[in-house]
Amino acid sequence: MTGHLHPLHEALERLDEAWGDADDAGQLSRRQLIAVTEALGLLHRRSGAMLAEVAACVAHESRTELGAASLAKEQGFRNAAQLIATTTGATAGDASRLVKVGEATAPRRNLLGEATPPKYPAAQQALAAGRLSAPAVAAIIALLDRVRLTLGATETAEAERLLVERAQGLSLDDVRRLVTRAEAWLDPDGVAPREQEQRDRTSLSIFERDGRIHLDGDFDAARGAPIVAAVNGYVSALFAAQKEQIDPEAPDAARRSVAALRAEALSVLCAHALGCEDEAPALAGASVVVRIDVSDLADGTGYATIDGSDLPISVSTARRLAAGGGVIPCVLGTDREILDYGRERRFFTRAQRLALAERDGGCAMCGLPPSMTRAHHIRWWKRDAGPTDLENGVLLCESCHHRIHDNDWEIRIEGTGRQSRVWFIPPPHVDPDRTPRLGGRARYDVVA
Template identity: 60%
Template sequence: MSKLSALHQAMSRLDGLWADADDAADLSRDRLTAVHSATGELRRLLDAVHADVAAVISQESRSELGAGGLAKQQGFRSAETMIAATTGVSRVEATRLVAVGEATASRTDLRGSRLPARYPALGEALTAGRLGVQAAGLIVALLERCRISAGTDRIAEAERILTDKATGLSLDDVRRLVTRADAWLDPDGLEPKGEEMRRRRSLTMFERDGMLHLDARIDIETAAPIVAAIRGYVTAAFAARKDAPDANAPDADAPYVDRRTVPMLQIDALALFCAHVLGCEGESLPLAGATVVVRITLDDLQSGTGCATIDGLDQKVSVGAARRMAANGGVIPCVLGGGSEILDWGREKRLFTRAQRLALVERDGGCAMCGLPPQMTKAHHLRWWSRDHGPTDLSNGVLLCETCHHRIHDNGWEIRIDGEGVAGKVWFIPPEYVDPECRPRLGGRARFDMAA
């Protein structure tokens, strides 16, 4: 089916769903959800058609045509300028449209023979309306950047995996996926990239409008303890807020009510840590057990190749960075596949141990449903300890933030764990009113790992 045919079908579906309604307020919840899905599909298909058009405009405006190029005939310096002005998007977005269109369109060789598209799997996903141009643009940029270092076969495999995994993800989650895929495609590039980032790290301070402004650019290796400590403080502050005497008081001026936002808490944490370093006396800082955990396989650690991950951060680091971090205090090096430690305690223990929680973080990456970092989650029994006599095992545990924990219990979602230990996968099964077919949705770290 062509892009235009798919576009017409999507428009017909939307017309049918919107029939007899003057505006969205007249729609039932079921129809509202259906219209929302149809609108998303229509938007993706329209962008796909636009990308095709943008690629041809770029071809017809190439520099060797001189003044006879399409864009210059229309009074524009380039195809991107013409597209941006005509559609009201930024020049960056116009450039992305051209790049995606060129990467997914069929080509011709010097003799005029037809060649397949550079990225056919992406093109199929765009034509079917499964993927939007913005997500496709992120994937194309990564594949083009790593095309030489990774090789043709590896790039083709990455295209297939990324296209499949990006379907149904938000653009923010696609960025996380692409960040992890970068290390998978070019692991040898992590060390030089890390060195470059360290050279660019900076913190500038200036006063304006009566306030001090901080502008920080921090490489991942340096940022890891900062992120862990600040997130730990925020988590502890929210936990203390629930236990405060006036936590539910409607009066905002009640003496014990903490009304600070997350950004406020984060800057308060930074100020508190600095004051402590300067010699602050008193009780120890509340960090809710915040710890930097660096995870690396035993093979990578011994060979000095590959990469490592840091809990709560998407960007991977080189083996050299992992070794340097492991030599510092306050960092736990988690070597996978090395020495054994008991992770399944059956009914002997009610609470998950520290070792079990580290294993759950390895599997789930944080909140298995929404992706919040590990510091903001708790380990929960799938089969309850008291009611269902569920064991305190990895196969019966999952990391969830407080919000997702309540959402799952209150709205009838189910959770299934496939596989054993840290290699298991977490699946969320929606209730029938959300999805009549109850199709499982992959959760945890597996959503972003480069595994077929």
Template identity: 55%
Template sequence: MEDSLIGLEDAVAALRRAWSGGTGKADAAGPASELDRAGLVAVNHALAAVGRRLDTVRAQVSAEIEHESRPELGPDSLAKQQGFRNCTALIAATGGIGAGDAKRLVCVGKAVAPRSTLTGEPLPPKHPHVAAGMAAGRLGQLAAALIVGMLDKVALRSSPGDRDQVEQTLVERAPGLSLDQLRKLITHAEAWLDPDGVEPAERDRRGERSLRLFERDGFVYVDGKLDAVSGASLKTAIDALVTAGFRQSRNDVTCGDDDALRPSVAQLQADALIQLAEHALGCQHSDLPLSGATVVVRMSLDALTDGVGLAEIDGITQPISPASARRYAAAAGIIPAVLGGDSEIVDWGRKKRLFTLAQRLALVERDGGCAMCNLPPGMTKAHHLNWWLRDHGSTNLDEGVLLCESCHHRIHDNGWDIRIEGRGVEARVWFIPPPTVDPGRTPRLGGRARFCYQAA
């Protein structure tokens, strides 16, 4: 019989080795303050592995507690015998977690547990790829819960084969992604599994849009939510003004104004909303830095002509229906990007040093924003892979990449390399870490392809 704790024990042993090696004390794990930089990185990875292994064991145990606490057992329910109303309350209280976290543990445990028929014949887990990922220590409980929740949500509106393919792809691509990044990938995968559900969901979200303005304690409070289609223009305009605010803040510091106040992102977003309102009211601020901010609605030729498929809006995670895309693209200041079978290349060679607007829009199609960290396009600049002056690089799409200021410095200062495979907007951007980060220098997928789900 397989030992359920072997993986956890191995992970703990690896953590102890990493900690001891980082402090230089082979016989003991000293304080974290004694870890060198390489040790900190190694311990951080080992801690994550321990967490994933522990998640697997906790999910398995939680599922069994739920089974032993099912309502039909009545007073013999395990939870009731322990003085709790149900298994969720028992798990939450003993684990010091919320009821929602306890429910997710049970849900994941049941999804990855072996099953059997009524006659006792063994069956694979309900979600075998998630089960395999957790058993191998590649997938944690929270990531597993996101994948399982989405697959169960579309179970009645998709085929078993498609769901199995999506589950396998999500489990393979989840390692190395934050939960927010995984949610983005899952959103696209859900739309691929259930494209007919996108437009009805849009109608529901439009019906739930709201905005409240009220005054209290000398403040005007703004509280609201917009559906993805309606909110895209507001988000794009505010992102552009926030970027301009960051640029002005940097200029103040560069000019020696050490006392210059550096507003937070939230303050810059509030300022941007105020500027938009003032502009709409007809004030004299005609030089607002919005000329470079463009909402791009993206769809395939089939989606445009036949209304079949999905469309996207730059900076918005939620895919939209072709009907909404066509209506939205008819507005002023909106650029519809229709992609045919072949990707046209806008190639200026060395005629110009700076990337043109058309080239930048093409890079946005390929990279989706910062190709490394996924910041919105308005917070990025187009950079040459080979420096234009020093390396005689060309100003074309095959030698350009969108990067935010922070990632640009990280690339140059820490020894990362960038490789682009393919041509046009369908090319893929790969980031190769330096040996200090990954001795094997395993390429990491970047750009829009990292988060967009496509059928194999």
């Protein structure tokens, strides 16, 4: 076993130990399934790190100046990306990103031939140790490459350290969400130009084909937020009506896909807009909340965010949205006073839900947008005399709400106000150490 292959062999040994004597996955116990999944994840991340390193070497041996002697052309491929994509079964885009990861995390040499650290040493260490996957590192270094000229070497290194630290333990989707928010935080002056690019790409195609009407939309955050809030709110209202038996004659929402329910929502909402004399369809309290710091609002710098979207918007767009109807501006100071209505109210007020949305960002456990969640008591209102205040409230979708209660998870709130954090404590049968798992907005927000 060579030293270079040791991390890969170590991951294989862990997988072999977790698998035990089972002949196939169907014979694994639940505890073994989790252990095997974790071992496979480590193996996947470490093999991805090795593949990125090899991909960078393949790209070097396939560089344009080699001409016909290029490794890729010798093997019958147009370039290194095509060779890697075909050999590994990936897309050309994935292969190109692998090459960039390998190049950005490989040791370098200066003009004197002396060894120097990689371009992104913190990312290299996390990748080699199997703490981050190659796609996660690719997302981080792509952001750092975009902002490094603006930030300078020192701030870029600090941003790299912070992003690598915060990305560990996150899914790739959440890493991308983290990167999106981090870009606005690291380069607030770039929000408006990027926003204009997004606005210019906005489109909606409507055409008929095969007896069907087809819609294909592409919206920027400001134009898309009201659509997302209204459609998701209508879908949530359908599920709530069925669960609470508000309308027994309503179609069974559980038997239909979310995509089908969203299509119905868009049709109903448009029909209502054409008539506007009937009572508005139920939207389960859906609203569009635009969030901005008071200092940014005052001097016009920085950026704002919209609930249900990871995309930042400029201060000018935030002001325009707040001046229109159906949008709630949420201006944040340095401290937030906790809204506490005690036990006089069983149900959380609209103001409290908005405050919970500010803290949790949506479902505090799985990340669904606020329009698809409800405010739930951590300590039950009736059984445990739990107060109806923010320190005893959390936003959860119905699925996560049942999962938490059915499987004996605990929820703890750390701190108060906008800087407070939600922690989920797994039961002993899930994690014997009961290691807390960070939830809510703080999980993927670099300024949380």
